[in-house]
Amino acid sequence: xxxxxxxxxxxxxxxxxxxxxxxxxxxxxxxxxxxxxxxxxxxxxxxxxxxxxxxxxxxxxxxxxxxxxxxxxxxxxxxxxxxxxxxxxxxxxxxxxxxxxxxxxxxxxxxxxxxxxxxxxxxxxxxxxxxxxx
Numbered sequence: 001x002x003x004x005x006x007x008x009x010x011x012x013x014x015x016x017x018x019x020x021x022x023x024x025x026x027x028x029x030x031x032x033x034x035x036x037x038x039x040x041x042x043x044x045x046x047x048x049x050x051x052x053x054x055x056x057x058x059x060x061x062x063x064x065x066x067x068x069x070x071x072x073x074x075x076x077x078x079x080x081x082x083x084x085x086x087x088x089x090x091x092x093x094x095x096x097x098x099x100x101x102x103x104x105x106x107x108x109x110x111x112x113x114x115x116x117x118x119x120x121x122x123x124x125x126x127x128x129x130x131x132x133x134x
Contacts, residue, residue, distance in 0.1 A: 001018055001020060001021060001104065002019040002085075002110045003017075003102070003103040004016050004101075004113075004118055005102075007099055007101070016028065016029055017114070017118055019040065019110050021106055024039045026039060026113045036050055037049065037050055037117050038058070038116070038117060040107075040109045040113045044060070045107075047109065047112050047113045047116050057070050059112060060075070060109075061108045061109050065081045065108045067080060069116075069120075077090055079099075079112075079115045079119070079120075080096065081102070081105075081108050081111035081112070085110075086101045087115055087119055089119070100114065100118070100119055
């Protein structure tokens with residue numbers, strides 16, 4: 001079972017979720033039973049969010065461990081993962097930012113799930129970054 005750990009500056013890192021390697025289900029840690037948030041497809045390298053009805057396709061990871069977010073048009077390169085499971089947010093004109101890690105990672109798609117469900121900025125933060133107001 002892969003464990004997802006979020007990096008926090010000047011504080012101990014925080015356990016935020018896990019991925020069941022047998023069925024690819026992603027769970028968010030919370031008090032009480034963990035919350036099922038989505039799944040990974042190990043064969044295709046895809047991440048899907050759990051929704052009522054068909055699951056929503058969020059993105060994928062390629063053979064070079066680059067994480068791409070699905071959008072209209074070409075997919076957007078948003079993050080990467082190294083061999084140890086460390087996830088980095090892609091910064092276009094700067095050094096990539098370390099966000100956290102996936103412990104006991106058996107496939108890079110698990111890091112993509114960590115990005116989409118736990119590390120990706122909220123839509124409001126993404127707009128602020130694009131405007132330069134963050």
